Amino acid sequence: MSVAIKIALNEGLYIKDPQDSELGRNIIEHSIDLIDELGIEAFTFKKLSIRINSTEASIYRYFLNKHLLLLYLVNWYWEWVQYLIQINSRNVTDSKERLKIIIRSIVSASRENPMVGYVNESKLQKIVISDGMKVYHTKDVDDENSKGFFRSYKNLALTISQVISDVNPNFKYPYALATNLFEMANNHLFFAHHLPKLTDISIQANVYDEMIEMLEYYVDKLLTE
Amino acid sequence: MSVAIKIALNEGLYIKDPQDSELGRNIIEHSIDLIDELGIEAFTFKKLSIRINSTEASIYRYFLNKHLLLLYLVNWYWEWVQYLIQINSRNVTDSKERLKIIIRSIVSASRENPMVGYVNESKLQKIVISDGMKVYHTKDVDDENSKGFFRSYKNLALTISQVISDVNPNFKYPYALATNLFEMANNHLFFAHHLPKLTDISIQANVYDEMIEMLEYYVDKLLTE
DNA sequence: TTTAAAATAATAGTATTACTATCTATTTTA
């Protein structure tokens, strides 16, 4: 008997829980591969069905459309980062130290041990970096927000903002800094690879270490009075 | 005889310069309206052609596809912000003051006097906030970057980074801060309206003033030694 | 072990999208 770890995600994200069946887990595993290869624009359920030797109709029984599938994957990532923060800062009481752990978790989530076999966290991070923000930059944000589809991100922002406020209770923008740390990490990893003139991070050295250094510098400067 | 102001944009962005004809200017004007109404996903050349009483084929003579049209519009915005910074900081020598003007230009570009009649800068800013980052988050970034399609953004980042370095020559991340200011302004205006839990900016008060205050606080904290 | 229910596969079909091609009418310019 294998111990099945299940990530709790908003039930509105899927039609049938993909974690509960072979086909469902196959959809997750190979959609990550395929979106990573093609980008979300060129990715289709048809192509995925061919890849996994199934049919379009079968995939539609799990997800309403590719936008919801992407949203499911991004939510998974948000939960994964939240989880990493929790286990990595388990025994840490100093809030400054906790913030450093948060930064490390945000930047190199992909280098941590995987949680479940069928999710390649490294590719998932690449997807989040490239296409993550597309899940809320739509005309349906308000509707989807009211259904709780962004709750994992909000929870993550809340967690981070609380540590920020612990470090400096007078800091006026804990939520903005929380999301900014997350978005900056993703954005500048992308810029470093594709639009280097838009960042100071270089891929010559270790991108992750540079990113961590920059974000640590940022929070230190912003939170020290 | 009317004085036609012409914005210089990379020639690879269009097939035929839309600024040079009535139909071209119509495409610009009404694509801004329609993308603002529908979002870039639901926007099609077919719908635009109906709106302007023309045909799909005619629009295709100006732009290769809707992605290139969006890229054209976003480039216009980047040029427009650059232009605003230039004219608003004309006679300003103090670099701290210049940086404040930059922040104001980034945040409330839409409230400035329009440059040309057929471009609604206010709607254009809304498009950039909602869909702007989609122009480079594609599988074609590297190819399009090599064609110079993001040069206006890089120029803008350069301009801002130079002022940042003037304020504090020891600051290690002038480019990252430059793009971050721009992205933060857009992101948090979006969050304030749609995902308020992800920001500290509220639409209760004057969003623009709050944004300016936050960004000024950020640069002051980061650049003061 | 049988049988019913549930899940999946196979197949087909539709409306829309994202184009390309061609031909004609009109306007501009040389």
Added chain:
DNA sequence: TAAAATAGATAGTAATACTATTATTTTAAA
């Protein structure tokens, strides 16, 4: 006043984003 450029009208294609139906296989319960 003819050539060239521009725009409009129309048609057509392959792919996308689905929905629907029926057949087959798997699983779980009686």
